[in-house]
Amino acid sequence: MSFKLKFWGVRGSIACPGASYVAFGGNTSCIEVSCGGQRIILDAGTGIRNLGHWLLKKNVHQATLLLSHTHWDHINGFPFFSPAFRPNRHFRIMAGHLNDKGGIKGVLSVQMANPTFPVPLSAMQGQLDFEDFHAGDRFNLDGGVRVTTVPLNHPDGATGYRIEYRGKSLCYVTDTEHVIGKPDQNILGLIQGADFVIYDSTYTDAEFPAKIGWGHSTWQEGVRLCRAADVKTLAIFHHDPEHEDLVMEAIESEARSIWPGALVARENIRVTLG
Numbered sequence: 001m002s003f004k005l006k007f008w009g010v011r012g013s014i015a016c017p018g019a020s021y022v023a024f025g026g027n028t029s030c031i032e033v034s035c036g037g038q039r040i041i042l043d044a045g046t047g048i049r050n051l052g053h054w055l056l057k058k059n060v061h062q063a064t065l066l067l068s069h070t071h072w073d074h075i076n077g078f079p080f081f082s083p084a085f086r087p088n089r090h091f092r093i094m095a096g097h098l099n100d101k102g103g104i105k106g107v108l109s110v111q112m113a114n115p116t117f118p119v120p121l122s123a124m125q126g127q128l129d130f131e132d133f134h135a136g137d138r139f140n141l142d143g144g145v146r147v148t149t150v151p152l153n154h155p156d157g158a159t160g161y162r163i164e165y166r167g168k169s170l171c172y173v174t175d176t177e178h179v180i181g182k183p184d185q186n187i188l189g190l191i192q193g194a195d196f197v198i199y200d201s202t203y204t205d206a207e208f209p210a211k212i213g214w215g216h217s218t219w220q221e222g223v224r225l226c227r228a229a230d231v232k233t234l235a236i237f238h239h240d241p242e243h244e245d246l247v248m249e250a251i252e253s254e255a256r257s258i259w260p261g262a263l264v265a266r267e268n269i270r271v272t273l274g
């Protein structure tokens with residue numbers, strides 16, 4: 001049984017199609033994880049539209065959607081997730097930041113409501129099970145998959161995830177803002193010894209001072225955290241829409257020269273963890 005992932009959307013903030021985004025991709029956050037005989041989907045940004053087509057083609061009937069949070073760039077693809085409109089599909093939809101704020105079903109319903117969207121959530125004919133937990137909880141999924149969560153430092157809250165299967169581990173840490181010179185202890189604990197860490201690298205350290213309070217971090221902070229926590233590979237993720245392909249290529253070569261364990265996430269790349 002393998003442990004694999006595929007990036008369907010790597011961009012932060014807003015989707016940015018166009019000739020300057022072909023190499024790294026313009027869709028917002030969505031990652032498909034396969035392990036323990038099941039599919040886990042990390043976030044429902046615009047990348048989930050293409051994933052939905054793929055799941056239909058592969059006749060996949062169920063999956064668990066783990067949401068980091070519900071800012072637009074992480075849920076805007078959900079109304080275009082075509083398998084959810086099919087009657088014989090089953091999706092478990094989980095979030096950790098809304099337990100005391102009305103819950104995840106309410107937020108996804110409001111997104112698909114008059115006067116901002118024409119098709120209501122109730123038009124989705126699949127079985128959708130909505131579950132709210134507290135960021136910081138641990139739980140198991142089918143097939144021997146363990147999930148650990150932590151709260152992240154982000155406006156309106158966000159949840160970081162560690163997914164473990166057969167001794168391998170994948171962490172998903174977005175969106176989050178660091179404090180200069182004070183490594184986030186929640187994140188260090190979550191990613192300790194992990195094989196693969198996907199981290200909110202919206203800015204560079206040079207850009208960061210002008211963006212304090214916006215809820216994001218830098219690829220250099222990702223390198224510092226991953227080195228401190230003995231992580232094998234860092235995936236630089238949640239790219240700023242202002243960072244066109246040439247900028248991302250420069251970030252990629254600089255990051256690799258500083259730490260060979262770093263890579264820049266590109267739309268459609270696949271990674272095998274075990």
Ligand SMILES: [Zn+2]
Binds near residue numbers: 012013071073175238
């Ligand atoms: Zn975001």
Ligand SMILES: [Zn+2]
Binds near residue numbers: 071154175215
């Ligand atoms: Zn956000």
